[in-house]
Amino acid sequence: MTGHVTKPGRALRRLLAPLAAHAILIAATAVMLLPLAWMVSTSLKQSGIGLSRGIEWLPWRDAWTNGKETVDVMVLGARVAPGDGGEAVEVGIKSLASRRRFTTVYVPEGAFEAEIEAWRIRPLTGEDETAEARWAPFASVRRRVAPEWGNYREALEKMRFWVCLANTLAITFLGTAGTILSCSLVAYGFARFRFPGNNVLFLVLLSSMMLPSVVTMIPVYLLFRELHWIDTLLPLFAPAWFSVNAFAVFLFRQYYMTLPFDLDDAAQIDGCSALGTYWRVLLPLSRPVMATVGIFCFTHYWLDFMGPLIYLNTSEKFTLALGLYTFKGAYTTQWHYLMAATLAVSLPCIVLFFAGQRFFVRGVVMSGLKA
Amino acid sequence: MRERSAYRRVSKKRVREAASGYLFIAPWVAGFTLFTLGPMAASAILSFCRYDPSAVHGTLEWVGLANYARMFTGDPLFWKSLSVTLRYSLISIPLQLSGGLALALLLNRHVRGIALYRTAFYLPMVLGGVAISLLWLWLFSPSQGLINIGLAKIFDFLGQDSACAHLLAWPLQAVFGKADADSLLPGWISSERGALNSLILMSCWTLGGSMIVNLAGLQAIPKTYYEAAEIDGAGRWTRFWRITIPLLSPTIFFNLVMGVIGSFQVFTQGLIMTAGGPNNSTCFYVLNTYRNAFEFFRMGYASALAWFLFVIILSLTLLVVRSSSLWVFYEAQRR
Numbered sequence: 001m002t003g004h005v006t007k008p009g010r011a012l013r014r015l016l017a018p019l020a021a022h023a024i025l026i027a028a029t030a031v032m033l034l035p036l037a038w039m040v041s042t043s044l045k046q047s048g049i050g051l052s053r054g055i056e057w058l059p060w061r062d063a064w065t066n067g068k069e070t071v072d073v074m075v076l077g078a079r080v081a082p083g084d085g086g087e088a089v090e091v092g093i094k095s096l097a098s099r100r101r102f103t104t105v106y107v108p109e110g111a112f113e114a115e116i117e118a119w120r121i122r123p124l125t126g127e128d129e130t131a132e133a134r135w136a137p138f139a140s141v142r143r144r145v146a147p148e149w150g151n152y153r154e155a156l157e158k159m160r161f162w163v164c165l166a167n168t169l170a171i172t173f174l175g176t177a178g179t180i181l182s183c184s185l186v187a188y189g190f191a192r193f194r195f196p197g198n199n200v201l202f203l204v205l206l207s208s209m210m211l212p213s214v215v216t217m218i219p220v221y222l223l224f225r226e227l228h229w230i231d232t233l234l235p236l237f238a239p240a241w242f243s244v245n246a247f248a249v250f251l252f253r254q255y256y257m258t259l260p261f262d263l264d265d266a267a268q269i270d271g272c273s274a275l276g277t278y279w280r281v282l283l284p285l286s287r288p289v290m291a292t293v294g295i296f297c298f299t300h301y302w303l304d305f306m307g308p309l310i311y312l313n314t315s316e317k318f319t320l321a322l323g324l325y326t327f328k329g330a331y332t333t334q335w336h337y338l339m340a341a342t343l344a345v346s347l348p349c350i351v352l353f354f355a356g357q358r359f360f361v362r363g364v365v366m367s368g369l370k371a
Numbered sequence: 372m373r374e375r376s377a378y379r380r381v382s383k384k385r386v387r388e389a390a391s392g393y394l395f396i397a398p399w400v401a402g403f404t405l406f407t408l409g410p411m412a413a414s415a416i417l418s419f420c421r422y423d424p425s426a427v428h429g430t431l432e433w434v435g436l437a438n439y440a441r442m443f444t445g446d447p448l449f450w451k452s453l454s455v456t457l458r459y460s461l462i463s464i465p466l467q468l469s470g471g472l473a474l475a476l477l478l479n480r481h482v483r484g485i486a487l488y489r490t491a492f493y494l495p496m497v498l499g500g501v502a503i504s505l506l507w508l509w510l511f512s513p514s515q516g517l518i519n520i521g522l523a524k525i526f527d528f529l530g531q532d533s534a535c536a537h538l539l540a541w542p543l544q545a546v547f548g549k550a551d552a553d554s555l556l557p558g559w560i561s562s563e564r565g566a567l568n569s570l571i572l573m574s575c576w577t578l579g580g581s582m583i584v585n586l587a588g589l590q591a592i593p594k595t596y597y598e599a600a601e602i603d604g605a606g607r608w609t610r611f612w613r614i615t616i617p618l619l620s621p622t623i624f625f626n627l628v629m630g631v632i633g634s635f636q637v638f639t640q641g642l643i644m645t646a647g648g649p650n651n652s653t654c655f656y657v658l659n660t661y662r663n664a665f666e667f668f669r670m671g672y673a674s675a676l677a678w679f680l681f682v683i684i685l686s687l688t689l690l691v692v693r694s695s696s697l698w699v700f701y702e703a704q705r706r
């Protein structure tokens with residue numbers, strides 16, 4: 001009896017459950033992605049009024065036409081001003097080509113209010129004749145979707161993007177290469193050789209992962225100052241060659257532990273030295289870990305902020321993260337530039353994330369499960 | 372006799388093996404001494420000294436416990452920054468833990484395109500601190516930011532003076548401050564009351580990290596446990612509390628430890644978005660330490676601050692690790 005009643009209910013449930021799941025997931029994803037979409041949208045907008053028009057996702061642009069030619073303009077704003085026939089609204093328009101204010105239009109207030117909506121200016125029709133002449137240019141201010149790609153060019157130029165990019169690439173490459181080489185070598189030592197203190201030292205290495213970097217920050221700074229390395233890129237990647245990334249050592253060691261000793265024996269019978277075994281056999285086999293560590297290091301060095309902030313002084317040496325920070329200081333309210341620069345700086349990491357997502361996720365997961 | 376030489380040969384081989392081992396880990400030993408052990412000792416010594424490297428006579432002067440005395444008795448900003456960081460950690464860690472778990476549960480299902488959803492949630496993690504800070508600075512802008520424009524539209528829709536609008540605005544403004552005196556809009560990072568809470572809200576945008584870890588933990592739980600429990604008549608809720616939570620506890624433990632270590636070192640947002648303000652309401656502990664070291668060049672005092680933070684993080688981590696035997700369940704231990 002009850003089975004008979006619940007059967008159609010269960011079928012309906014089976015049909016609706018995935019739909020409900022999708023609805024919740026889509027809503028949650030939208031909330032997560034909305035800020036990113038707003039960043040893209042802002043980066044393509046006109047400056048000035050383009051930024052304060054309210055929620056507009058598409059980059060609208062105003063164009064003024066007198067019937068023959070069309071000029072891109074920027075509506076600067078409107079204010080109530082005393083006109084010939086009493087109160088009027090003054091609209092300031094700036095030509096984008098000449099960068100000069102080229103016209104202001106007077107419109108009787110009532111008519112204006114009725115036709116303008118969130119800076120959207122529509123053609124006016126059927127009003128009194130004398131006013132029509134004045135309205136004519138104003139009536140032909142229209143809007144079209146026109147992304148301001150130039151924002152990117154200007155923002156990148158203003159923050160000295162290419163200089164910063166070269167520095168960041170150098171640090172990222174040298175830091176990542178150093179980490180992979182030195183950490184895999186040290187991991188080989190921990191995984192393949194018996195020596196007194198092996199386990200204790202490995203525990204020390206693991207616990208150093210928990211050490212807050214603030215504690216060592218000041219003496220390490222003083223050390224680099226003694227070496228006259230301040231305002232050079234050296235302090236940012238040199239430590240990587242000394243296997244300071246305990247997490248990477250851990251990942252390599254765990255991986256080597258899963259490889260059979262037979263491999264080493266076979267290599268040694270073939271005449272490989274210990275170093276040769278590492279270089280010719282184990283390291284090539286550890287490509288998945290290299291990819292994981294590589295992606296981790298790439299994002300770490302690319303995004304590192306505190307290091308460059310402490311060690312770099314002159315703008316020729318700046319990294320992208322630091323360049324972005326100083327750019328923000330100089331162009332506080334130019335959000336279209338700021339968002340364009342932010343997006344340009346993060347884009348390589350986003351691309352890398354999509355390309356190597358598998359390794360990325362594996363790294364995060366490994367860090368979580370084995371700890 | 373024969374046995375002995377064999378032993379000697381083995382032991383010789385052992386010595387050689389050990390020597391190679393030490394040789395291979397030498398880079399780490401050097402790096403650890405140069406960049407971790409040495410600096411830790413140096414910063415401990417510095418914390419008892421006065422040292423200004425920018426001064427003409429940048430001398431090291433032993434001052435005993437003066438730095439620590441000043442920290443606890445003579446520096447109101449120390450207490451302020453400690454309380455800011457504690458408040459941030461106390462609220463954001465539970466939010467991160469529960470939010471990350473909820474997201475993982477939401478994403479741990481077999482529906483079409485689930486990988487895409489997971490990607491979307493993880494994406495903010497790869498932007499980095501500076502980019503995230505700049506983006507949210509724009510979103511939080513009181514007059515032009517997306518959040519307040521959206522809220523203004525909602526208030527307009529409800530009617531500025533309607534009870535509904537006020538009912539919505541009141542809790543928002545209680546947590547996130549006021550944009551200005553007679554506005555219904557929250558002030559977010561521009562108000563003293565709301566700045567820290569806004570940064571906590573922002574930290575929820577990067578839940579993706581703990582979500583991924585939780586998701587892996589969830590997927591490692593054998594399906595048979597759930598099936599067995601279902602046959603025994605356990606409901607959804609019981610299965611969650613009796614199977615999911617205990618088997619996920621090592622993952623939660625890891626997230627908790629990482630959360631403590633991470634949230635006590637929050638720095639970038641405080642510097643970029645609010646510069647510690649308004650009225651030091653987001654002057655995080657590490658930001659205060661950084662300023663003392665690299666803006667005021669009080670390296671000795673900053674070292675004392677750093678060491679105190681280290682002691683706090685270390686004791687909290689030990690506390691979590693010690694308590695873990697009470698609430699973390701390792702399957703292997705049962706046998």
